[in-house]
Amino acid sequence: MLSDTTPADPVPVQGPDARADGAPPPARLIDAMRARWPGLLLCAVIAMAASLISRLHGGPQLLYALLFGVSFHFLHADPRIGPGIELCTGHVLRLGVALLGARITLEQIVALGWSTALTVVACVLSTIVLGLALARRLGLSTAQGLLSGGATAICGASAALAISAVLPRNREQDRFTLLVVVTVTAFSTLAMLIYPLLAHALHLSAVQAGLFLGGSIHDVAQVVASGYLLGAEAGDTATVVKLFRVSMLTLVVVAASAAFRSGASPGTPCARPGLLQLVPWFLWLFMALVLVQSLHGVPPAVLPLLSEVSRDCLVLAIAALGVKTSFQTLLQTGWRPFVLLLAETLWLAAALLVTVLVGRSG
Structure with missing residues (x-):
């Protein structure tokens, strides 16, 4: 395992940039x-x-990228590889998260209705609170509790990557992020197979099934697949509910950014951040795309392209995270993160299911 002073850290990036300080911007870009x-x-x-x-x-797809990336971990020691890996886990990751905003419109959120929206918000917030509380009981950090709770409550791997982008970066946190991505992807795949059968066994209506599936399954792709197994109406409802959960990503990331910036020492520049410093640039782009899409400013032909670029960026970021981490160091995180994520997943599903059943009986 590499130490914090190995050449694979961002030190090699400074060489070309330093030599190009007096060069025009195109030359600096080429060197970078x-x-x-x-x-x-x-x-x-x-x-x-x-x-x-x-x-x-x-x-x-994300799980395959992760496993393939881990198999190339030996290349992380090569100083020629490190700068590109950091680029993928930095700017490329943030761009992929930002482009998720093109999927969401304010009209979709309003169409849910107040009762459904409040139900989803309550389940999301309670899952994050549970993650923070359980992390403390299990001896994990607050950042790890927030990361696992946010990933489970919002949109799985995408949320994990977005939240980790504003948390303090270190090797332990990178390993934990990778473990969260692996676990929530596996849980989401299992839920895609099990939850529709459960909804069918409980004789849930199409709208009720859509609320349950869209509110409890982690990844967008798995929500769409499981929802349309039960019909078009259930699939449409599940997709809208899921996108509403994705829209909450902005608030969670801003809250995480504020919490960890406020923990800085008073003499540091981030002790009293302004709005522009508090909200990362990729969240401004995310919110701008939501607004533009709500005003029908994005041509329909462009939407599939934005979605594809977003997915490609996230796959690149996951592959880079895999290259940075080995299975040996991943296993050092122990059993506690797995128990934490399992408890959060079961809580979210149970809360949605109980709410749906109570609403049906009422």
């Missing part, structure tokens, strides 16, 4: 890309392989 392209190309090859396997044989 020259330092980063080997790692970026590695992540791109891993992402393409994961996409191909997913399309040919089915299964979660």
Whole structure:
């Protein structure tokens, strides 16, 4: 395992940039890309392989990218690879999260109705609170509780990556983020198979089933797949409920950013952040896309492209996280994170199911 002073840290990036300080911007850009392209190309090859396997044989694309990335961990020691890996887990990741905003409109949120919206908000917030409380009981950090709770409550791997982008970065936190991505993806795949059967066994209506599936399954793709197994109405409801959960990502990331910036020492620049510093740039872009899409400003032909670019960026980021982490270091996180994520997943599903059943009996 690499130490914190190994050449794979961002030190090599400073070389070309430092030499190009007196050069014009195009020259600095060329030098920066020259330092980063080997790692970026590695992540791109891993992402393409994961996409191909997913399309040919089915299964979660993000999980394939993660496992393929871990198998190339030995390359992380190469100083030529490190800068590109950091680019993928930084700016590329944030761009992928921002482009998720093109899926959501204010009209979709309003169409849910107040009772459904409040139900989803209550379940999301209670899951995050449960994550924070259980993390403390299990001896994990507040950041880990927030990350696991937010990933479970909102949109799985995408939420985990977005929240981790504003949390303090260290090797332990990177390992925990990777474990969260693996676990919530596995749980989401199991839920896609089990929850529709449960909804059918309980004779839930299409709207009730859509609320249960869209409010409890982690990943968007699995929500869509499971919802439409029960019919078009259930699929439409599940998709809208899920996108409403995704829209809450902005509030959770801003809250995480504020909480951990406020923990800085009074002499640091982030002790009293302004609004522009508090809200990361990718969340401004996320909210701007939601607004533009709500005003029908995005051409319909462009929406599939934005969705594809967003997914590609997230796959690149997951591949880079995999390259940064080995199975040996991943196992060092122990059993407690798994128990934490399992408890959060079961709580979210039980809360949605009880709410639906109570509403039906009422």
